[in-house]
Amino acid sequence: MARRVPEAEIRTQVTVPLSFVDGYQTRARVFTFDGLADGREHLALGLGDRAGLSTSRAASASVPLVRPHSECLTGEVFGSQRCDCGPQMREAVERIAEAGGYLLYLRQEGRGIGLYAKLDAYALQDAGLDTYEANLALGHAEDERDYTVAAQMLHALGVSRVALLSNNPDKAAQLCRLGVHVTQRVPTRVHLSAANAHYLATKARRGAHTLDVAYVSPRS
Numbered sequence: 001m002a003r004r005v006p007e008a009e010i011r012t013q014v015t016v017p018l019s020f021v022d023g024y025q026t027r028a029r030v031f032t033f034d035g036l037a038d039g040r041e042h043l044a045l046g047l048g049d050r051a052g053l054s055t056s057r058a059a060s061a062s063v064p065l066v067r068p069h070s071e072c073l074t075g076e077v078f079g080s081q082r083c084d085c086g087p088q089m090r091e092a093v094e095r096i097a098e099a100g101g102y103l104l105y106l107r108q109e110g111r112g113i114g115l116y117a118k119l120d121a122y123a124l125q126d127a128g129l130d131t132y133e134a135n136l137a138l139g140h141a142e143d144e145r146d147y148t149v150a151a152q153m154l155h156a157l158g159v160s161r162v163a164l165l166s167n168n169p170d171k172a173a174q175l176c177r178l179g180v181h182v183t184q185r186v187p188t189r190v191h192l193s194a195a196n197a198h199y200l201a202t203k204a205r206r207g208a209h210t211l212d213v214a215y216v217s218p219r220s
């Protein structure tokens, strides 16, 4: 039974040209919202056929490719090799731009525990704990991410059915409970490096992520 989520509405929308360090460029329609449940400043980026000023009827009839992506300052801004968030987001933007859809940028750093706590958890991992054990040792849950605001943003955008770009079965389950119909789950590639191999293996084992080696990125 789907839980009713509080209603949010679109506050502003503006076009932002994007250019990544590897030269890839596209345009995004960036949406902000009023009424998001946790009061934080989450964004939706409309890409591909959803990047226009007004979405065409053909686009609004199709099921958009959607990725709820949780903020990772260290990985996305500084290129940290401890995780794969930077390459994951870069891949997601291009694939969504090709298919038409939305990247939901969620301000929940470090699986929801925050930036400082994430760095504390890294220190514990250097002492031998895995990424989930480290969160527990700090008094947090293994994974505190919550997709209520993702469902709110989708509702505000008029989207009730999505193709979900994610390897995380928990995202699909949470969105279903929040009234978003996931028509299919589309895996992302695995962005493997020497520094994140252990992290990715732990995610696959503990978080039940579907990491298919066939999707290993040639850039990795």
Ligand SMILES: [Zn+2]
Residues within 6 Å of the ligand: 072, 074, 075, 076, 083, 084, 085, 086
């Ligand atoms: Zn990260």
